[in-house]
Amino acid sequence: MHNAHDIALLLARFQFAFTVGVHIVFPAFSIGLAAYLAVLEGLWLTTGRQVFLDLYRYWIKAFSIVFGMGVVSGLVMAYEFGTNWSIFSKKAGPITGVLLSYEVMTAFFLEAGFLGVMLFGMNKVGRGLHFAATCCVSIGTLISTTWILASNSWMQTPRGYRIDPTSGQFLPDDWLAIIFNPSFPYRLVHMTLAAFLSVAFAVGATGAWHMLKSRREGKISSEPVRVMFSMAMWMATIVAPVQILVGDAHGLNTLKYQPAKLAAMEGDWTSEGHAPELLFGIPNMKTEHTDYAVGIPLVGSLILTHSLDGKVPGMKDFPRDQRPPSQIIFFSFRIMVALGMLMLLVGLWSLWHRRNNTLFTSPLFHRVALAMAPAGFLALLCGWVTTEVGRQPWTVYGLLRTADSVSPVVLSSMAVSMTIFVIVYIFVFGSGLGILVRMLGHEPKEGESNPDPAQAPEILAIRTHPAVVNASTGKGA
Amino acid sequence: MMDFAHWLPIIWGVILIAAISIYVVLDGFDLGIGMLFALERDRTRRDVMVSTIAPVWDGNETWMVLGGAVLYGVFPGAYATLLPAFYLPIIVMLASLIFRGVAFEFRVMTRGTVRERHWDFGFMAGSTLAAFCQGTILGGVIQGVSVTDGTFSGSAFDWLTPFGVLCGFSVMCGYALLGATWLVWRTTGQLEAACRHWAARLAVGLFAGIVAVSLWTPFLHEPYLHRWTDWPDILLVAPVPLLLVALGALMASALRKGHSRVPFLCALGWFFLCLTGLGITIWPYAVPPSLTLWDVSSPPSSQFFQLVGTAIMLPIILTYTIYSYRVFRGKVSETDGYH
Numbered sequence: 001m002h003n004a005h006d007i008a009l010l011l012a013r014f015q016f017a018f019t020v021g022v023h024i025v026f027p028a029f030s031i032g033l034a035a036y037l038a039v040l041e042g043l044w045l046t047t048g049r050q051v052f053l054d055l056y057r058y059w060i061k062a063f064s065i066v067f068g069m070g071v072v073s074g075l076v077m078a079y080e081f082g083t084n085w086s087i088f089s090k091k092a093g094p095i096t097g098v099l100l101s102y103e104v105m106t107a108f109f110l111e112a113g114f115l116g117v118m119l120f121g122m123n124k125v126g127r128g129l130h131f132a133a134t135c136c137v138s139i140g141t142l143i144s145t146t147w148i149l150a151s152n153s154w155m156q157t158p159r160g161y162r163i164d165p166t167s168g169q170f171l172p173d174d175w176l177a178i179i180f181n182p183s184f185p186y187r188l189v190h191m192t193l194a195a196f197l198s199v200a201f202a203v204g205a206t207g208a209w210h211m212l213k214s215r216r217e218g219k220i221s222s223e224p225v226r227v228m229f230s231m232a233m234w235m236a237t238i239v240a241p242v243q244i245l246v247g248d249a250h251g252l253n254t255l256k257y258q259p260a261k262l263a264a265m266e267g268d269w270t271s272e273g274h275a276p277e278l279l280f281g282i283p284n285m286k287t288e289h290t291d292y293a294v295g296i297p298l299v300g301s302l303i304l305t306h307s308l309d310g311k312v313p314g315m316k317d318f319p320r321d322q323r324p325p326s327q328i329i330f331f332s333f334r335i336m337v338a339l340g341m342l343m344l345l346v347g348l349w350s351l352w353h354r355r356n357n358t359l360f361t362s363p364l365f366h367r368v369a370l371a372m373a374p375a376g377f378l379a380l381l382c383g384w385v386t387t388e389v390g391r392q393p394w395t396v397y398g399l400l401r402t403a404d405s406v407s408p409v410v411l412s413s414m415a416v417s418m419t420i421f422v423i424v425y426i427f428v429f430g431s432g433l434g435i436l437v438r439m440l441g442h443e444p445k446e447g448e449s450n451p452d453p454a455q456a457p458e459i460l461a462i463r464t465h466p467a468v469v470n471a472s473t474g475k476g477a
Numbered sequence: 478m479m480d481f482a483h484w485l486p487i488i489w490g491v492i493l494i495a496a497i498s499i500y501v502v503l504d505g506f507d508l509g510i511g512m513l514f515a516l517e518r519d520r521t522r523r524d525v526m527v528s529t530i531a532p533v534w535d536g537n538e539t540w541m542v543l544g545g546a547v548l549y550g551v552f553p554g555a556y557a558t559l560l561p562a563f564y565l566p567i568i569v570m571l572a573s574l575i576f577r578g579v580a581f582e583f584r585v586m587t588r589g590t591v592r593e594r595h596w597d598f599g600f601m602a603g604s605t606l607a608a609f610c611q612g613t614i615l616g617g618v619i620q621g622v623s624v625t626d627g628t629f630s631g632s633a634f635d636w637l638t639p640f641g642v643l644c645g646f647s648v649m650c651g652y653a654l655l656g657a658t659w660l661v662w663r664t665t666g667q668l669e670a671a672c673r674h675w676a677a678r679l680a681v682g683l684f685a686g687i688v689a690v691s692l693w694t695p696f697l698h699e700p701y702l703h704r705w706t707d708w709p710d711i712l713l714v715a716p717v718p719l720l721l722v723a724l725g726a727l728m729a730s731a732l733r734k735g736h737s738r739v740p741f742l743c744a745l746g747w748f749f750l751c752l753t754g755l756g757i758t759i760w761p762y763a764v765p766p767s768l769t770l771w772d773v774s775s776p777p778s779s780q781f782f783q784l785v786g787t788a789i790m791l792p793i794i795l796t797y798t799i800y801s802y803r804v805f806r807g808k809v810s811e812t813d814g815y816h
């Protein structure tokens with residue numbers, strides 16, 4: 001039987017997962033794209049090649065849309081802790097709230113302050129300063145990642161705190177221990193690489209689309225298209241294997257600090273040495289068994305302990321009320337890993353095409369690259385679902401239960417807010433995605449002349465954004 | 478140490494009021510410009526209006542994120558009672574701000590299609606609704622929130638009172654006035670003339686709102702009344718209404734005489750006085766009428782750590798914010814718009 005409180009809790013959880021799941025896609029896009037734009041502008045300033053400027057102009061439009069959506073969906077997050085998780089905020093605020101404040105002061109203001117200059121200011125500040133603004137925005141996104149992941153990782157592997165016996169509040173004892181908690185370095189590296197990979201595959205798919213289109217029209221593809229495709233494939237080739245190694249290290253870290261989560265990810269019920277690695281199965285929380293299991297003998301132990309007889313935890317080691325729901329994370333984890341492997345294969349395949357000089361001419365490869373467009377974002381979302389659902393039934397691991405974190409808000413209010421968010425998000429972010437896709441459907445424009453970088457400010461300003469208005473000289477779009 | 482622990486929440490209270498004031502003023506004129514879309518139908522002039530804020534709106538909204546984060550980290554007790562208490566207006570405000578925020582890009586990207594009109598409408602409606610919600614939330618805080626054992630114990634619609642609605646409309650008027658006077662400063666020609674005209678009317682509306690709210694507030698709670706009538710407190714507060722009238726007179730004459738910057742500065746002055754008056758009224762409560770700043774604050778170790786970061790970062794933030802405003806200074810005229 002469910003009472004109103006249980007349903008309100010369920011709605012609060014679903015709402016948080018929905019809003020943060022939408023949010024995270026945009027920052028991940030911004031993190032990767034800002035870095036890409038900084039690289040493009042840097043390359044253009046040093047080599048003076050027109051193609052980098054063309055690509056910069058092309059991608060900065062996408063950036064302005066994605067960033068705007070990241071900001072408005074993030075604003076919701078900053079208040080949702082209080083509206084939906086007030087007990088959690090009151091107890092953990094002295095730690096997580098402070099980390100969020102640091103994020104605002106060191107990252108959000110930096111991004112926001114220089115975003116205007118980046119988007120609109122090229123004809124006002126000159127190239128050096130404009131490049132600096134692009135770099136500031138990119139660094140801002142990375143600092144932002146650092147703080148929010150410190151906060152999230154602290155919730156996963158809390159350290160450096162004391163619990164106030166009367167109020168139940170977490171009191172900070174050692175800020176370095178709080179920030180550099182055991183899972184933080186792994187999560188930070190893994191997430192940042194995930195953002196880079198996501199953008200690499202999005203950029204690669206855009207390039208592939210335009211090459212396929214040119215081919216259909218019997219033209220040869222333009223230089224910017226080829227350059228963006230090649231850059232994206234280099235990224236995939238280099239970053240995908242690193243990401244897999246980092247993911248493996250992350251898993252070992254989880255084994256050490258959150259064994260129940262790991263057992264649920266693996267679908268293992270009894271703790272054993274010589275454990276198999278399950279490729280498929282349906283974990284059943286009631287019968288405490290993974291049905292239809294298909295596994296490779298010994299590999300589970302090998303991956304998780306790097307030895308054949310290493311002992312791997314099972315869910316029966318933990319009381320029933322401390323087990324995360326295995327069905328969800330068993331699959332989300334496998335989808336992420338499968339996508340990671342696929343990315344690796346695409347990267348290797350691109351090397352083979354490069355050697356044969358067919359990188360820009362193989363329609364099959366281009367079709368595959370196009371299909372991989374959402375792969376990074378999907379893997380990233382699956383990773384987060386694994387992380388967060390695997391933390392259940394806790395918000396602060398082992399210390400504060402999710403059920404004890406929720407606000408005293410009545411069910412009807414929760415239902416109203418959920419409805420508002422679903423409708424508004426689908427409408428607004430759906431439209432945004434549509435606008436983005438349509439925009440990327442246009443081929444990047446090639447610069448008419450081969451201008452020398454000294455005239456750059458004017459060109460950039462006029463092309464980067466239609467809303468440029470030059471107040472002092474009246475020049476502009 | 479005891480003393481320091483006593484002072485920390487006071488320092489933070491001042492910082493929070495300052496952050497809220499900066500937010501109200503900066504995002505106030507952004508939202509005001511959104512509302513003025515209802516009065517200005519011409520696309521070229523709308524583009525000029527948007528151009529004056531497009532490079533800075535994100536930074537302006539970040540002050541709101543800072544306000545939320547400071548409440549969460551330094552006054553978690555207030556964050557955890559106020560947000561559930563104003564659950565519905567906050568959700569509606571956040572949803573409205575989504576429309577406002579994406580409209581900057583979307584209306585340009587959908588140029589020439591019917592959807593451009595939709596995003597223009599979203600920009601206008603989102604700004605208006607967000608302003609109204611912020612006003613009712615402000616009114617709700619002044620009215621007070623029912624709290625038992627440090628948690629919110631009222632019902633979902635406690636905030637919806639005549640006083641709250643009055644505050645909502647006053648804030649709408651105020652933001653529209655900020656927007657109009659900002660445009661008087663930053664634009665020329667027909668748009669500037671229209672804004673002068675609107676500003677005069679909005680100023681009258683806002684003044685009426687301020688008077689009504691000020692007369693009503695002291696009767697909401699006993700301590701409020703004493704704050705404004707007891708000797709010697711009255712010495713402290715008496716200049717507030719006088720300055721209010723003086724600034725109003727100055728604004729009226731500046732609007733008539735064609736000054737470009739003075740009306741905006743006068744509107745800022747009004748906001749500053751109102752927020753100061755508000756601070757004086759509810760002091761030392763964070764959640765009137767029961768929780769003081771000390772009841773809701775986090776442990777000194779949290780407050781101190783955050784203060785160190787703030788002391789270092791805030792001057793830097795202000796420096797580059799001013800820098801980015803300076804990059805985009807000067808009048809934006811209609812011929813500068815997109816063609």
Ligand code: HDD
Pocket residue numbers: 186187188190191192193194195197198243244246247248250251254258261336337338339340341343375376377379380381382383384385386387388390
């Ligand atoms: C492009 C995205 C992407 C790709 C290809 C991978 N991951 Fe991942 N993974 C993420 C994106 C991600 C993520 C979204 O970024 C997560 C969620 C939280 C985090 O820090 O990273 C994550 C979490 C995450 C966790 C959960 C840790 C925890 O919370 O306890 C593990 C064990 C792995 N990953 C392991 C892997 C392995 C072994 C991969 C190799 C094939 C892999 N990931 C590919």
Ligand code: HEM
Pocket residue numbers: 013014016017020021024085088148149151152381384385388389391392394395402405
């Ligand atoms: C780093 C920032 C994040 C923080 C601080 C955070 C914190 C939280 C909190 C407080 C909850 C609610 C309590 C709970 O149910 O455990 C939650 C749940 C959840 N979050 Fe996160 N989260 C973060 C990022 C993400 C991201 C990016 C995703 C992407 C999909 C995500 C997915 C989820 C899911 C699926 C749940 C629901 C889990 C469940 O209730 O079963 N989280 N998280």
Ligand code: HEM
Pocket residue numbers: 020023024026027028030031066067068069070071072073074075076077078079108109111112140141142144145148149191535538539542
């Ligand atoms: C649940 C927790 C989260 C909260 C409360 C939150 C809050 C916010 C807010 C308020 C903004 C807008 C900032 C601005 O005004 O410029 C934002 C943007 C951003 N967030 Fe989140 N966020 C959360 C989860 C995450 C996660 C998990 C990541 C990445 C790992 C992340 C990375 C970013 C980045 C890089 C930006 C700036 C780029 C952009 O706006 O697109 N956030 N977030």
